[in-house]
Amino acid sequence: MAKRAVFLDRDGVLNELALNPQNGEHESPHETAHVRMMPGAALAAKRLHDAGFVLFIVSNQPSFAKGKTSLENIHAIAHEVESHIRATGATIVRAYYCYHHPDGTVPPFAGACRCRKPKPQFLFDARDEFGIDLAQSWMVGDQDSDVECGRRAGCRTVAVANRLSAHRRPGKEAPTILALDLADAAGKIIAAGERPV
Numbered sequence: 001m002a003k004r005a006v007f008l009d010r011d012g013v014l015n016e017l018a019l020n021p022q023n024g025e026h027e028s029p030h031e032t033a034h035v036r037m038m039p040g041a042a043l044a045a046k047r048l049h050d051a052g053f054v055l056f057i058v059s060n061q062p063s064f065a066k067g068k069t070s071l072e073n074i075h076a077i078a079h080e081v082e083s084h085i086r087a088t089g090a091t092i093v094r095a096y097y098c099y100h101h102p103d104g105t106v107p108p109f110a111g112a113c114r115c116r117k118p119k120p121q122f123l124f125d126a127r128d129e130f131g132i133d134l135a136q137s138w139m140v141g142d143q144d145s146d147v148e149c150g151r152r153a154g155c156r157t158v159a160v161a162n163r164l165s166a167h168r169r170p171g172k173e174a175p176t177i178l179a180l181d182l183a184d185a186a187g188k189i190i191a192a193g194e195r196p197v
């Protein structure tokens with residue numbers, strides 16, 4: 001039987017967006033000391049895992065390419081967030097990170113790439129490597145670019161209403177489902193599996 005997946009955006013869904021005092025924006029944390037999990041997110045991931053969904057993280061991490069932090073910090077933050085999920089007993093089969101940015105200044109990640117959301121490349125990679133049925137799968141994120149990514153891959157989509165990233169959800173993309181947070185999203189995804197969407 002083909003496997004169903006939930007592709008999880010990370011910043012603003014699993015962990016809180018962190019205030020960058022340099023520009024006043026809320027974005028990815030740039031050091032592990034600034035990692036805070038969103039309330040209920042790790043347990044929501046476990047709930048999806050227990051419901052039979054294969055879990056992936058799909059995240060753009062351009063801060064090194066933009067000269068904002070080190071690759072060591074980016075890797076340590078990823079490990080920290082993933083550890084909180086795994087501590088619940090949930091498995092993250094693969095975390096896909098795009099380190100590129102088209103306006104980046106730091107090689108080798110400056111410039112366009114094939115993997116930055118809203119491009120759906122990582123979802124196709126997961127389909128090919130792990131036998132995921134994308135039509136039975138979901139992309140969950142807090143930005144229109146996440147919803148676009150999921151739609152382009154043929155997945156159903158959830159927009160999570162993080163207030164700190166509301167300006168990144170201008171509403172050009174219509175998600176399958178709106179949710180308050182990942183806990184709400186998990187409940188709705190599981191319910192949708194028990195009836196036609």
Ligand SMILES: [Mg+2]
Nearest residue numbers: 009011012142
């Ligand atoms: Mg996000």
Ligand SMILES: [Zn+2]
Nearest residue numbers: 098100113115
């Ligand atoms: Zn990339």
